[in-house]
Amino acid sequence: MSELTDLIADLKEQEALKLVEEMLEAGKEPNTILSAARKALDVVGERFEQKYYFIPDLIFSGELMAKVASLVKPKIQTSGNEKETIGKFLIGTVEGDIHDIGKDVVAFLMEMNGFEVKDLGVDVPKSVFVNATIEFEPDIIGISGLLTNVFDDIRDTIKAIDDAGIRKNCKIIIGGGQLDESVRKHTNADSFTTDAGIGVQQCLEWMGEK
Amino acid sequence: MVQKLGEKLLADWLSGSHITFKNEKIKKKYSANAKRIIDTIKLKKTDRIPIIPCATQKFAFEYANATYKDAMYDFDKIRTAYIRQYENIDFDAYVGPEFIYPGGMFDALQWKRLKLPGNHLPADRPFQFEEAEYMKADEYDEFLDDPSDWMIRKYLPRLSPKLEPLAGLPSFHNILNYYHGLHDFTFAVADNPGVLDAFKALAKSGKVVSKWYDHLAKFDQEISGNYGIPHLLGGCSHAPYDVICNYFRGWRGAISDLYRQPEKMLKMMDRLLPWMIDYGVSSAQSTGNPICTLYIYKGADSFMSDEQFDTFYWPTLKKLIMALVDEGLMVWVFTQGTYDTRLKYFAEIPSGSCLIHLESGSDIFKANEVLSGKQCIEGNVPNSMLANGTADEVEQYCRKLIAECGPGGGYMMDFSAFLDEARRENIHKMVEVTKHYGQYGLDGRLKQQ
Known part of the structure; x- marks a missing residue:
């Protein structure tokens, strides 16, 4: 798991957003950043199902994801890397x-x-x-x-x-x-x-x- | 020794001294019902498991073909409905329409916090809360600095367009500044006719409330006096964490604060605690009833982690309950949702001082193990079963509750939640089964197994 995935999954807002900004400044591909963030939400969902996380963790992870997306999305040229649905x-x-x-x-x-x-x-x-x-x-x-x-x-x-x-x-x-x-x-x-x-x-x- | 408030209220309530009873038989029935309820809360031996209604709503309205909207506007119609219900169903205690607030109180202020039946919702739906961020994330310091000033000049204007002019008043604490503050303040009132209009709207709302108080005051005489059924619902208060979630920040806002500014949240809860104690005590005093209800919402099992419960929910809730118990009051803790992992906390409160309501989502049999000999438990008969099940199913379920939770006392029969949809025969069956199978012998054991 990447560092960003870990930070978001652990709900460390400040550190996660700082890392996203650093990654963007370093020219990291925006879709890769979004993908790491989405993986974090998978981890949050698993932790919720295991009763390790509770509703506040779930809601806050959603807020965190929205903040990450607002930083990353303006830099995305083309859409892609969309998750396949079942x-x-x-x-x-x-x-x-x-x-x-x-x-x-x-x-x-x-x-x-x-x-x-x-x-x-x-x-x-x-x-x-x-x-x-x-x-x-x-x-x-x-x-x-x-x-x-x-x-x-x-x-x-x-x-x-x-x-x-x-x-x-x-x-x-x-x-x-x-x-x-x-x-x-x-x-x-x-x-x-x-x-x-x-x-x-x-x-x-x-x-x-x- | 000075008599505590709760002890005085309890003595008055047990004797029904404020009620004129229809006859001696009804008076005796009242006394027996009241004693049974108090003995059960106090975990003493009693004659039978009590059967109580935590509250009936639509179920009661239907006795007068009334809707939720009628209940909020037509007091006579709704009083008829409740009287007919208690005439037909012989519960051991009554809860009236205390939570069906008068529509006119909200209308006069164009109150935003609620969606009302017949206005925003169909006429046969209960009013529902609109949770929102009535206090913004960066306003904790402002609130803590001068809570009442913030409530009057920021909070109320956000809840009611009619009260928006109050936002234009200068800070109340400026009045202290000799004459400078005074003329600023009086000028602001004179210069802004909206302020007077705001007070007129408050008075208009208050006139409806006055009629509503008269309406509620008639119930004791009509239900207790005529049928010997004592009133169960007295004062009311709230867990400080719930106050922040439900009334100030909205649940989502409060959740963000758990992670972003936990210290400020804790400070606000400490500030709210004396308000909530005062509210519980003063509302108990004004209703003359020794049972104070705490409806608890956001502390349920899945609503926060154990660590969050230990940090944010329980400490101020425990202090609130302890303060009410210190006043001699009994506390009716009305849990909503699943509280299986939280029940052990109530063993920290002096035994026999709480009545813990459990919805069908909680495991009442496990609760009985955890709290037996510590606190009284009640509730749990699923409202879905009362709405859709047969009288046989209801009988089997109630007999199981009696057999498991009845031995040793400290249990009352009740629905899982406020009663809306239910078959009347199912409610009659609950009462019949409790009165038949819930009897204790002199040795304190259930007579029928």
């Missing part, structure tokens, strides 16, 4: 619910695990889920909901996706602290999770079956 993942928090952290953590981990992620935000109407499913053609849809009175909204969102005839090529996972098998059945989702890491494992298994 599948497409659409995510959003269900209509009537504005909680975002659980959704953001899952989006982060899915990206780390090789998915191309499209995040619809919070309080997402079912028609927006349907249209995004048609346009983005995800392999997996993640619907987040923390409130206990959004079970019916999750069910209705999934029904709208079913009714539009666009579910056959994708799986649907629902996530939130108050969910369980009874809610999965009620909403007709393919799976549920109360833990971001376990949810990501489920999605990886689905991709393995494809």
